[in-house]
Amino acid sequence: MRPINRSFDMTRRVLLSTLAVLPALSGPLLPLSARAQVVTSRGVLPSWNDGPAKQAIFEFVRSTTDRSSSNYVVQEDRIAVFDQDGTLWVEHPMYTQVIYCLERVPAVVERKPELKNVEPFKTVLSGDREAISKLSIRDLEEILAATLTGMSVDHFDAEVKKWLGTARDPRWKRPYTELAYQPMLEVLHYLRDNGYRTYIVTGGGQDFVRVYAQQVYGIPPEQVVGTAGGTKFGYGSDGKPFLTKEPKLLLNDDKAGKPEGIHLIIGRRPYAAFGNSTGDREMLEWTGAGVGARLKMLLLHDDARREYAYGPAQDLPDTKVGTFTPELYDEAKKNGWTVISMKNDWKRIFAFE
Amino acid sequence: MRPINRSFDMTRRVLLSTLAVLPALSGPLLPLSARAQVVTSRGVLPSWNDGPAKQAIFEFVRSTTDRSSSNYVVQEDRIAVFDQDGTLWVEHPMYTQVIYCLERVPAVVERKPELKNVEPFKTVLSGDREAISKLSIRDLEEILAATLTGMSVDHFDAEVKKWLGTARDPRWKRPYTELAYQPMLEVLHYLRDNGYRTYIVTGGGQDFVRVYAQQVYGIPPEQVVGTAGGTKFGYGSDGKPFLTKEPKLLLNDDKAGKPEGIHLIIGRRPYAAFGNSTGDREMLEWTGAGVGARLKMLLLHDDARREYAYGPAQDLPDTKVGTFTPELYDEAKKNGWTVISMKNDWKRIFAFE
Numbered sequence: 001m002r003p004i005n006r007s008f009d010m011t012r013r014v015l016l017s018t019l020a021v022l023p024a025l026s027g028p029l030l031p032l033s034a035r036a037q038v039v040t041s042r043g044v045l046p047s048w049n050d051g052p053a054k055q056a057i058f059e060f061v062r063s064t065t066d067r068s069s070s071n072y073v074v075q076e077d078r079i080a081v082f083d084q085d086g087t088l089w090v091e092h093p094m095y096t097q098v099i100y101c102l103e104r105v106p107a108v109v110e111r112k113p114e115l116k117n118v119e120p121f122k123t124v125l126s127g128d129r130e131a132i133s134k135l136s137i138r139d140l141e142e143i144l145a146a147t148l149t150g151m152s153v154d155h156f157d158a159e160v161k162k163w164l165g166t167a168r169d170p171r172w173k174r175p176y177t178e179l180a181y182q183p184m185l186e187v188l189h190y191l192r193d194n195g196y197r198t199y200i201v202t203g204g205g206q207d208f209v210r211v212y213a214q215q216v217y218g219i220p221p222e223q224v225v226g227t228a229g230g231t232k233f234g235y236g237s238d239g240k241p242f243l244t245k246e247p248k249l250l251l252n253d254d255k256a257g258k259p260e261g262i263h264l265i266i267g268r269r270p271y272a273a274f275g276n277s278t279g280d281r282e283m284l285e286w287t288g289a290g291v292g293a294r295l296k297m298l299l300l301h302d303d304a305r306r307e308y309a310y311g312p313a314q315d316l317p318d319t320k321v322g323t324f325t326p327e328l329y330d331e332a333k334k335n336g337w338t339v340i341s342m343k344n345d346w347k348r349i350f351a352f353e
Numbered sequence: 354m355r356p357i358n359r360s361f362d363m364t365r366r367v368l369l370s371t372l373a374v375l376p377a378l379s380g381p382l383l384p385l386s387a388r389a390q391v392v393t394s395r396g397v398l399p400s401w402n403d404g405p406a407k408q409a410i411f412e413f414v415r416s417t418t419d420r421s422s423s424n425y426v427v428q429e430d431r432i433a434v435f436d437q438d439g440t441l442w443v444e445h446p447m448y449t450q451v452i453y454c455l456e457r458v459p460a461v462v463e464r465k466p467e468l469k470n471v472e473p474f475k476t477v478l479s480g481d482r483e484a485i486s487k488l489s490i491r492d493l494e495e496i497l498a499a500t501l502t503g504m505s506v507d508h509f510d511a512e513v514k515k516w517l518g519t520a521r522d523p524r525w526k527r528p529y530t531e532l533a534y535q536p537m538l539e540v541l542h543y544l545r546d547n548g549y550r551t552y553i554v555t556g557g558g559q560d561f562v563r564v565y566a567q568q569v570y571g572i573p574p575e576q577v578v579g580t581a582g583g584t585k586f587g588y589g590s591d592g593k594p595f596l597t598k599e600p601k602l603l604l605n606d607d608k609a610g611k612p613e614g615i616h617l618i619i620g621r622r623p624y625a626a627f628g629n630s631t632g633d634r635e636m637l638e639w640t641g642a643g644v645g646a647r648l649k650m651l652l653l654h655d656d657a658r659r660e661y662a663y664g665p666a667q668d669l670p671d672t673k674v675g676t677f678t679p680e681l682y683d684e685a686k687k688n689g690w691t692v693i694s695m696k697n698d699w700k701r702i703f704a705f706e
Contacts, residue, residue: 206620221621259596260583265575265617266575267559289595
């Protein structure tokens with residue numbers, strides 16, 4: 001089987017371009033105080049401006065939950081799926097999980113000192129950004145395997161939890177778990193309030209996202225579908241059973257892997273799907289191919305001031321993270337998918353604003 | 354990857370011994386009328402006799418749902434897992450899914466006439482039980498691959514549904530879906546009434562069991578964990594996307610594969626686990642290794658009159674289906690797992706009685 005590491009859809013180009021962006025992020029913060037504080041109304045989706053995107057969500061919920069509607073959906077079938085990186089929280093300049101893996105290298109080397117002078121660990125330990133950016137795909141795969149596998153699932157959970165408690169994003173200087181988009185959290189709540197079960201369907205690691213999905217999104221572990229490696233059942237010296245995370249890929253939950261993962265874990269076709277990149281294309285197509293009302297939404301990052309602008313917005317043309325290609329934009333228009341403009345549709349981006 | 358077919362834990366010996374039993378099943382029915390009709394009380398678990406098994410279930414539910422109990426479990430964590438074949442419904446003399454595969458062969462040959470005179474399909478078409486019983490593992494794998502893969506998931510669902518509507522079990526002359534154990538259906542309801550989510554964790558095919566689990570057990574597709582093959586996303590000539598069932602194994606959900614499957618699909622450790630064979634051993638161990646009150650139960654088939662007797666009961670010593678070995682019996686006693694005696698603990702077996 002292919003190593004799990006391929007799963008993160010990370011290319012050398014991504015790492016190169018994203019690392020190049022990193023130093024700039026240590027610079028001055030955006031003038032938060034300059035932005036008007038949004039007074040949340042008592043209504044739903046308070047962080048959304050009125051417009052076609054908000055309207056599409058309202059209309060979808062109305063038509064699928066109104067018993068007199070021809071598009072009424074029984075509650076058991078109400079499934080909504082959300083990509084995570086770039087859809088529910090910030091993915092730029094680097095997936096949070098990749099940052100985790102790079103930052104875990106010192107701990108791995110502490111446990112296995114023989115790796116200290118071995119590449120690629122030596123380069124990562126050096127902290128030399130330029131050298132790190134030149135690591136090969138194979139090197140990066142080795143780093144991911146060393147930091148994501150070879151330990152018990154309980155140990156992995158504890159390590160991720162610990163890291164999330166102390167790690168800070170370089171731009172907003174906040175825990176990564178605070179970088180969820182407030183308007184999307186409101187959509188999750190609104191759908192749940194209307195009988196929908198909300199799932200994350202992410203190219204990121206299923207075990208990684210499950211650690212914080214309940215806390216950040218109110219989504220329980222069994223409703224996180226992600227790239228998943230195998231585990232191996234075994235017994236400790238005390239006779240107690242445990243599961244070890246193995247470096248083998250079971251599900252590459254990206255692109256065509258998303259509908260495949262939805263079938264594997266959920267076994268139902270979703271009625272609503274939210275994404276932001278070509279990695280979500282097949283998931284939106286699969287959702288849209290069902291009968292009745294289906295909500296298909298793509299988030300466009302076009303707000304360089306409050307977050308980032310990339311994809312069709314092209315303020316960051318070199319970045320391959322979360323590719324929203326012109327072709328995807330065309331497909332969205334052709335198929336009647338709704339594009340959410342971060343700049344125009346969202347009153348605010350984060351809860352802490 | 355290994356072919357999916359291995360997953361059904363079916364050996365030549367199983368097929369041989371079970372086929373040998375089949376003709377006897379066409380004989381006279383058990384004198385149903387001779388058995389006293391059980392008057393169901395208004396209480397819970399009406400089909401259970403008072404005794405340690407019923408008591409263990411009551412005590413588990415009380416101690417995990419009573420807020421004043423030191424073993425109280427918050428509702429989100431209330432997960433109960435059930436093996437299917439031999440635990441929730443009849444597995445003897447042959448797994449229902451294997452019968453499905455054998456009976457699907459004529460339809461496969463109709464679609465691909467070139468297989469008519471090719472082994473092993475020729476032998477299955479002959480209906481010669483002795484010849485069928487001599488098929489090799491490789492032959493059987495070929496039959497399973499031909500009948501379970503290579504079609505869209507929607508097509509497979511429709512075929513299974515159609516088959517279940519007409520197929521009849523040879524002993525009771527009833528649809529297989531009526532062969533669920535009434536006492537276990539009552540346990541499923543009782544646990545759900547107390548905030549537990551009930552999951553099937555089966556060595557059988559996940560897609561197969563998902564077709565009828567809601568109807569038979571009240572268990573939705575997303576709560577069926579089973580042996581799972583990969584699917585492949587593609588587009589039809591009309592441009593519409595579909596998923597094809599592939600002959601590659603993602604999860605062999607038996608023995609050690611059960612806790613591995615639980616981790617993959619659920620991501621939480623269960624508080625209650627029900628099984629009946631060595632295939633469930635690791636699942637019960639994994640459940641039992643958690644802190645607090647954990648219910649571990651094994652169903653013993655010791656009722657040759659009303660159902661079957663095998664395993665430690667040894668009325669059918671040649672049968673390897675659902676192996677309840679003496680070692681498993683010892684482990685159950687040592688670890689405080691509760692053994693359910695079908696003969697002594699159950700007032701009735703089926704709803705139709």
